Amino acid sequence: MTVPTAGRRERKKAATRQNIADTALRLFLERGYDEVGIRDVAAEADVAVTTVFSHFTSKEALVFSQDENFEHGLARAVTARPPNEPLIPALRREIHAMVRHCTAESAAPLWRMIDSSPALRQYEESMHLRHAEALAAAIAADLALPAPTTACRTLARFTVDAYALAREADDPAAAVDEIFHMIEAAWTTTAAARP
Amino acid sequence: MTVPTAGRRERKKAATRQNIADTALRLFLERGYDEVGIRDVAAEADVAVTTVFSHFTSKEALVFSQDENFEHGLARAVTARPPNEPLIPALRREIHAMVRHCTAESAAPLWRMIDSSPALRQYEESMHLRHAEALAAAIAADLALPAPTTACRTLARFTVDAYALAREADDPAAAVDEIFHMIEAAWTTTAAARP
DNA sequence: ACCGTAACACTAACGGTTAGCTTAAAAAAT
DNA sequence: ATTTTTTAAGCTAACCGTTAGTGTTACGGT
Numbered sequence: 001m002t003v004p005t006a007g008r009r010e011r012k013k014a015a016t017r018q019n020i021a022d023t024a025l026r027l028f029l030e031r032g033y034d035e036v037g038i039r040d041v042a043a044e045a046d047v048a049v050t051t052v053f054s055h056f057t058s059k060e061a062l063v064f065s066q067d068e069n070f071e072h073g074l075a076r077a078v079t080a081r082p083p084n085e086p087l088i089p090a091l092r093r094e095i096h097a098m099v100r101h102c103t104a105e106s107a108a109p110l111w112r113m114i115d116s117s118p119a120l121r122q123y124e125e126s127m128h129l130r131h132a133e134a135l136a137a138a139i140a141a142d143l144a145l146p147a148p149t150t151a152c153r154t155l156a157r158f159t160v161d162a163y164a165l166a167r168e169a170d171d172p173a174a175a176v177d178e179i180f181h182m183i184e185a186a187w188t189t190t191a192a193a194r195p
Numbered sequence: 196m197t198v199p200t201a202g203r204r205e206r207k208k209a210a211t212r213q214n215i216a217d218t219a220l221r222l223f224l225e226r227g228y229d230e231v232g233i234r235d236v237a238a239e240a241d242v243a244v245t246t247v248f249s250h251f252t253s254k255e256a257l258v259f260s261q262d263e264n265f266e267h268g269l270a271r272a273v274t275a276r277p278p279n280e281p282l283i284p285a286l287r288r289e290i291h292a293m294v295r296h297c298t299a300e301s302a303a304p305l306w307r308m309i310d311s312s313p314a315l316r317q318y319e320e321s322m323h324l325r326h327a328e329a330l331a332a333a334i335a336a337d338l339a340l341p342a343p344t345t346a347c348r349t350l351a352r353f354t355v356d357a358y359a360l361a362r363e364a365d366d367p368a369a370a371v372d373e374i375f376h377m378i379e380a381a382w383t384t385t386a387a388a389r390p
Numbered sequence: 391a392c393c394g395t396a397a398c399a400c401t402a403a404c405g406g407t408t409a410g411c412t413t414a415a416a417a418a419a420t
Numbered sequence: 421a422t423t424t425t426t427t428a429a430g431c432t433a434a435c436c437g438t439t440a441g442t443g444t445t446a447c448g449g450t
Contacts, residue, residue: 007447007448012397012447013396013397037436037437038438048400049400049437050398050440051399053437053439054397059438121321122317122320125320125321150364150373151373153360154357154360157359161349161356165348178349178385179345179349181385182346183381185383189376189377190376190377202416203416203417204415204427207416207428208428208429211429242429244406245407245408245430246430248407253406253407
C-alpha cells in the first residue's frame with residue numbers, strides 16, 4: 001500500500017466530500033445549475049446543508065472541486081520542470097495540457113454549463129487570478145528573486161490569459177501557440193529574462 | 196442650454212439614481228461595505244428596496260456607479276484617437292490616465308474599501324473582462340477586420356492586465372511603462388500588427 | 391477505558407435578490 | 421381639457437445562498 005492507512009475518520013470525511021461533489025455535479029448536469037438549490041443537493045446526498053458548506057466554501061466551488069487539484073499545477077510546471085528547460089516552453093506545455101484537458105469530448109457538457117452561468121464564469125475568473133499570483137511567486141523563486149517583480153506578475157497573468165483565451169478560440173491548440181509567441185516576445189524584452 | 200429638455204420623468208429618475216448612489220457610497224465609507232445592508236441604503240435614501248435594484252443590478256454595482264462612465268473609455272481611446280497615432284501608444288496613454296485617476300489622493304478611501312472586500316474585487320475583475328471584450332472589438336474594427344482575432348483579444352486582455360497590475364505596483368506609472376514595453380514587443384510580432 | 395476533538399446534524403436566522411401587484415404621476419392621444 | 425397609456429416607484433412576501441449557535445456521535449491518542 002502506498003497510502004499509510006489514512007485513518008478511518010479522514011477516509012469517511014473524504015467519502016462524504018466526494019459524495020456531495022458527485023451528487024451536486026450530477027444534479028447540476030441533469031437539471032441545470034440554476035435549477036438546483038443547495039437544499040436539493042444536501043437532500044439528495046443525504047447530508048445537512050451545513051455539511052455541504054463545511055466541505056465547500058460556496059455553491060460554485062462544488063462545480064470546480066476537481067480542478068482544485070490543478071490549483072498549483074502551473075506553479076509546479078515551473079518549479080518541477082526538467083533542468084535546463086527554459087521557462088516559457090515549460091509554461092506553454094502546461095497550458096497546452098490544461099486546454100486539451102478541458103476541451104476534451106467528455107468534459108463538454110460541464111463546460112457548456114459553466115459557460116452559460118455568469119456566477120460560474122466569475123468564480124472561474126477569480127480562481128485564475130489566484131493561480132496567477134501563485135505562478136508569479138514561483139517564477140520569482142525560479143529567478144532567485146526575493147519577491148515577485150512587476151515583470152513576473154505580468155508574465156504570470158499573460159500565461160493564465162493564454163489559457164482563458166485559448167479555451168474560447170476556434171482552434172485552441174493553435175491559439176496557445178500564437179499567444180505564447182507573443183508572450184515569448186514580451187518576456188525576452190524584460191531585464192528579468194536575462195541572467 | 197446644451198441639454199434639450201430631457202423630460203421631467205427622466206430627470207427625476209436620474210435624480211433618484213444619483214441620490215441612491217451618493218447615499219450608498221457615503222454609508223459604505225462611513226460604516227464599511229459589509230456593515231451596511233441594502234435595506235439600510237434604501238431607508239437612508241428614502242426609497243424602497245426594489246427601487247434600488249431597479250437602478251442597480253447588484254449591491255456591488257452601487258460602488259462602481261461612476262466608473263460605468265469609463266466603461267467604454269478604452270474602446271474610445273482606440274476609435275477616437277488622433278489620426279496616424281499608432282495603436283499601442285494610444286492605449287498606453289489611456290491606461291496611464293486611468294491609473295492616475297484611481298490612485299489619486301481623493302480616491303484613496305474608496306479603493307481601500309474595494310481592495311478589502313473580496314466581493315468588490317471580484318466584481319471589478321468581471322468588469323475588466325467586459326471591458327476587454329469591448330476593447331477587442333474596437334481593435335478589430337480599427338484594423339478593418341470582420342471579427343476580433345485571437346491576437347486582438349490577446350492585446351485587449353494584456354491591456355486591461357496592465358491596468359490591474361499597475362494599480363497594485365509600488366510605482367504605478369513606471370509599471371504601466373514597463374508592462375507596455377512588453378505589450379509592444381508582443382504586438383509587433385503578430386501578423387495583425389503589420390498592414 | 392477515557393477524554394478531547396473532529397464530523398455531522400438541526401434549527402433559525404441574515405442579507406442580497408426577485409416576483410407580483412398596486413399607486414401615482416408624467417406623457418401622449420383624443 | 422379630458423381621457424388613455426406608460427412607467428417610475430412602492431409594498432409585501434418570498435427565494436436562495438450562507439452562517440451562527442448548539443448539540444450529538446464516533447473516531448483517535450493516551
